[in-house]
Amino acid sequence: MTRRSIGIVLNGVTGRMGYRQHLVRSLLAIREAGGLPTRDGTLWPEPVLVGRSEAKLAEIAARHGLTEWSTDLGAALARPDVSIYFDSQVTSGREKAIRQAIEAGKHIYTEKPLAETAVAATELAELAAAAGLKTGVVQDKLFLPGLRKLKRLIDGGFFGRILSVRGEFGYWVFEGDWQPAQRPSWNYRAADGGGIVMDMLPHWNYLLEELFGGVRSVQCTMATHIDTRVDEQGESYAATADDAAYAVFELAGGAVAQINSSWCVRVYRDELVEFQVDGTEGSAVAGLRHCRVQHRSMTPKPVWNPDLPNSVPFRTQWAEVPDNDEFDNGFKAQWEAFLRHVAEDGPYHWDFASGARGVRLAELALQSAREGRRLEVPRLEVPR
């Protein structure tokens, strides 16, 4: 079988997501598996690492036996052997670099959020469409085993009519004083593109849209619970961005979703994100890996009586949904779909238009929180 190289500029590869999930767990994992089989032979990703620090890029390249790296994005994009630009930089650096990639005529795949504002995200979608480029935005949560099992239940009609979705996302992010923070400090500075609304609402938009129906309205309350944190250099700084968001969404089809997202919450759950879905015929609780169900026929009949201790072991009354499948790393699975989309025009709909809808929902949630009111979500028409 013939092997065809496909050059991919990876910008932001020294970061958490760029290095671990996209380079190591996706593109290098595809190479370790012998490349990606396609209709016209095997596709071989050829990373061109791009970033600000020569020393860091050289070190990563050497660690993984790679030879192509540069601190000059323009030069990397000008290479004729490069077909795809990938961006996992800090969010505030993304728009400018994507505009450069569109001008260079490269297909584009990017981390979310697509841009810092809905206007910018929509414009990027329009420019890329006008230039005939293929685009993609990371929507990794759709590929989590727990959520794939949840989707399977929905497709199989398990729930009957879906009434409500309740999501809990979050964990305690250390302030950085007596224990180092486990997230980068720019996440907590508004001026640097931080904030949990812009970080998480784009995820909730595609998740709700694909599983339950598009978001028709949003009402959000947000907070900056911790107002001082300590950065990577040990310096104290003012945390100006929102670190918790409590949002209610009305969905097409009539279900209501409530999702709490917080970096200031201690976990008393089985997983870092969990969604409870209640339907007329049954309910499910899905997380990253697990999905548990309770059918209507197995539903207990609790009676409210605070004078008696609870005698019903509620948690044990749910059944685990079997995998019945092999679930690969979600980032890798989406990379494979995007590479097939570029190489053989395979189906793919997690594009810039979808990414722009995610940014628009985040922006409306911020506005809803500022103005203290519920906002309708207008339709967003972006040509493909």
Ligand SMILES: NC(=O)c1ccc[n+]([C@@H]2O[C@H](COP(=O)([O-])OP(=O)(O)OC[C@H]3O[C@@H](n4cnc5c(N)ncnc54)[C@H](O)[C@@H]3O)[C@@H](O)[C@H]2O)c1
């Ligand atoms: N899909 C997901 O689940 C997920 C999870 C976390 C983050 N993200 C997204 O991935 C992107 C990167 O997040 P991360 O957590 O990897 O961040 P990070 O801080 O670990 O990495 C940021 C990268 O951007 C580069 N960079 C360029 N300009 C910079 C600047 N001015 N200041 C600081 N760094 C700069 C850094 O060198 C580094 O390579 C963000 O857009 C974020 O929203 C996605």
